[in-house]
Amino acid sequence: MAIAPIAGVASLGQLAGTPSIDAATKAKSGPGDGFGAQITNALDNLQATQNTADNLALKAATGGAQDVSDYMIAATQASLATELTVAVRNKAVESFNDIMRMNI
């Protein structure tokens, strides 16, 4: 009675029906849609807001300002945008730490 030899294990990549991580990531993140890209966009916006506030501050200091409220509003917007970015960053770091603490 012949016993069939043990066959080699099929290579992992050939396992049917298992979407690779790469494909799943690509499906979710279109161009500029990933979390990293969003954070970069948010930082760019923050930079633009702060530049506006800086320019108006310079104008206020050099006597070129037309309106007191213009500068105060730009400064408030810059401060709120900074707080928002920091809040989002804190949440992201918190999530990352949660994942790192996961028991595998």
Added chain:
Amino acid sequence: MGIFGILDTSGSGLHVNKLWLDAVSDNIANINTVKKTSDNAFQERMVVAQESPDTSGTGVGSGVHVSGIQLGSADGVTFYDPQNPLADKNGNVKRPDIDLGDQMVQMMVAQRAYQANLAVIDRARDTYIQAMGIGK
């Protein structure tokens, strides 16, 4: 309209009401400006405010803007003042047709409107900060 749109909207209100105060101060500053009867009298400055269009696509507008400055009567009020160097041969000069009481009332309305916009900005800022505290 950006992410903190209320600030821009109320800021436009501040802008318009500040210009209104500017106009009132110009009117009051020139209330005794005398001209020759052959010239135009100082004309009252009146700010024309108009609503700004909706830029966010929500149906809510984006505030207010100044669409122009209207000028009051150039005829002024003819005033008999023969001692004045500008008087014509009948001894008349032209004074602006501006009522100080009316200007003071306009000033109060403009100032209160400015304050109202400031109150909105204050409240909006608090609201945004509270929203950032979600999930803390």
